[in-house]
Amino acid sequence: MLRAHFTGPGRCLQTLHDNLRVLNVPLWAIRPEALDGLQWLAPEPARETGLWLARHATDRRAALTGLCLLAGTARPEDIPVVRTVGLLRCLGPAAVEVLETIHGSAQALVWLAERSTQVTRHRAIAAMCRTHDPVAVAWLLRHATDEDRTAGFSG
Numbered sequence: 001m002l003r004a005h006f007t008g009p010g011r012c013l014q015t016l017h018d019n020l021r022v023l024n025v026p027l028w029a030i031r032p033e034a035l036d037g038l039q040w041l042a043p044e045p046a047r048e049t050g051l052w053l054a055r056h057a058t059d060r061r062a063a064l065t066g067l068c069l070l071a072g073t074a075r076p077e078d079i080p081v082v083r084t085v086g087l088l089r090c091l092g093p094a095a096v097e098v099l100e101t102i103h104g105s106a107q108a109l110v111w112l113a114e115r116s117t118q119v120t121r122h123r124a125i126a127a128m129c130r131t132h133d134p135v136a137v138a139w140l141l142r143h144a145t146d147e148d149r150t151a152g153f154s155g
Contacts, residue, residue: 001016001019001020001023002016002065003038004037004045005038005049005094006041006042006045006046006086007040008155011045011049013047013049013052013053013056013130016049016053017042017053017056017057017059017076020048020059020061020062020065021055021058021059021061021062023053023061025061026132027060027061027064027090028155030061030064030065030093031092032068032070032071032072032097032098033068034067034068034073035068043072043073044073046069046070046073047069047070047073047074047075049066049069049075049077050066050067050069050070051066051070051078052066052067052068053065053069053080054066054067054070054081054082054085060088060090060091062082062090063085063088063091064086064094066085067082067085067091067094067095067097067098068094070098071094071098071101072101073097074101074102075102076102076103076104077101077106078102079108081097081098082095082099082102082108082110083095083099083107084097086099086112086116087112087116089117089119089120091125092112092116092117092120092123093119093120093133094110094117094142095112095120095125096109096119096120096123096127097123097127099112099124099127099129100130100131104133105131105134106128106131106133106134106135106136106139109124109127109128109136110124110128110135110136110139111133111144113128113139114143115127121132125140128140
């Protein structure tokens, strides 16, 4: 389906969205790694399509596909969209994967970790450990092992 969209004439994003919505594929099978090495998938069209899907999707499959397309193609200006979509329980881990590929996204990983479910929080912490960013390190030293998710925050 993606190949037809990216290599065919007149790419209609709404049609791609609608096709993804009815696709009978489990969410766990939609992973960024599935797109690795696809010669026909150029970075800029992948980014543009991924952003559109992340912003406009009304279905989990379409939104998750958008995040997968953004993994490795997203830019710093895409961070607000990715982190906001990452608040949705089913999209949080994928959003963390995308954020980890964007230079300077440590603050967004912190933001997402402070507001997300346990699974997304754990993945964000693991991503922060790999970034070696001073913002991430400072947050990790204060909060990574807190059992109380609100520790250190005042009402």
